[in-house]
Amino acid sequence: MxxxxxxxxxxxxxxxxxxxxxxxxxxxxxxxxxxxxxxxxxxxxxxxxxxxxxxxxxLGNIVEINSPTVTPHQVLEASGHVGAFNDHAVQCRSCEAVERADQLLEGHVKNPDALDATQLDAALSEYSIECPSCSANDWAG
Incomplete structure (x- = not known):
């Protein structure tokens, strides 16, 4: 241990x-x-x-609301969270930080959340996206 x-x-x-x-x-x-x-x-x-x-x-202009903690399956289906919902995570090989690939590519690629995992990995290499934690450019998808 x-x-x-x-x-x-x-x-x-x-x-x-x-x-x-x-x-x-x-x-x-x-x-x-x-x-x-x-x-x-x-x-x-x-x-x-x-x-x-x-x-x-x-601070003002803010109100408190209380919403259910449990979400019905039908709501998750209607919102796209069931089935097609998938965030591609990548890990920095240098510092092992885990990041969402689409968020790393914002500002470099138009509509990165529409790309599949292979396209996201290729774009990370093509644009030499650096790790926010250590500035390395070595991602594992």
Whole structure:
């Protein structure tokens, strides 16, 4: 185990003991990236959300809305998120940063989101697109 992983485990153990957060569905093996907030974590979350909301509302011309978290399948189909929806991600071979290829090509190619994966990879090479993190020009698609 790396030193970084050891630190994360130590931190998570402390969070669990102090009632901040714990892995969600831990009883059933857990789910990566999902957490349950304990009594302390819940208060921290609510206070952070309250501060964030008041900050933006104070600016004016902004209103608060609450929308459902769950989206019906029919809405996802109608919006194109089911079936044809696919963002081509590329990884910098130098620093391992992951980026959306179409976003890297904005300003270089007209309508890059209409290109397929092969065309996106070719355009990255053709325009010598640099990695925003390290300025390398070596992408793996």
């Amino acid at each position: 790396s030193e970084n992983e050891d630190r994360v485990q130590t931190l998570m153990a402390m969070f669990k003991r102090r009632g901040v957060v714990r892995p969600a569905f831990e009883l059933y093996g857990g789910v990566a990236g999902l957490f349950d907030y304990g009594p302390v974590g819940g208060r921290i979350l609510r206070r952070t959300q309250e501060i964030w909301l008041h900050h933006w509302l104070r």
